[in-house]
Amino acid sequence: MKRQLVITCIACALNASGWAQTLHVAYRPGSKLLLAIPALYNEVGLVPEFVILPNARALKNVENGTADADIGRVVGATVGYQNMVECTESLYDLHLVAAVKKGSSIKTISVEDLKHYRLAYIRGYKQAEFFLTQHGLEGHSVTDGNQMALMLAHDRFDIGLIDSSGIMGVTGEAAAGIVVLPNKLATSKLVHVLGKKWTSYCPKLDSALKKMKADGRWSKLVSGTTLETGKNVP
16 A cells, blocks of 8 residues: 555656656566666656566566566566567666575575575576576476465475565565575676567666666665565665
8 A cells, every 4th residue: 555655646746747658567566676666767757557467477468568567677588579678777686595494404505506406486587597597407486486485384395596576575474484595696687678669768767777876866765675565675
């Protein structure tokens, strides 16, 4: 409710000026970009209307025009799609981490160690998929972070590969049953994705993002708390 109120207020203020356009933006719960994207869009006369979609489905919706944008993707995640474009300026660095059952004897993990464990990853999260392919590892796909956490807690898997954004969407009983290991397995750049008809806005958004980084506004927006969970962003 709080998130909706904040976004609605921003949208009303911009629409009142008569020059803002609304984009349907796919997102995953817990993303710290929920705070940042409205401010970024404000810089170029756009208003985001957020729509919750599973990670894999989100890009399909952008591809077929049901959604206008995706809140953020690892560089290269849109390869093979024809009707979308990746902006070039990085939103922030995305870290791949390992989650284990609370009380697990696993306290830290290396890439080599992963070969000896049963792995899970979230379907459509390209950073984890790229990582598995790069290192010749196999993993079982799950629908979302909550499902991963519950399956870890019930010993269906030993380790869940999840990014530092996706972990913020794990809540309640699921979150209480897992621990995120401290070491980072990989780091990737996250960029904004737009449907093809909005391509002309990529240079504008990239330019606005650079200015917001330069004056410190961007770091404040992405280093606070999320609207949905209220948890500190790692």
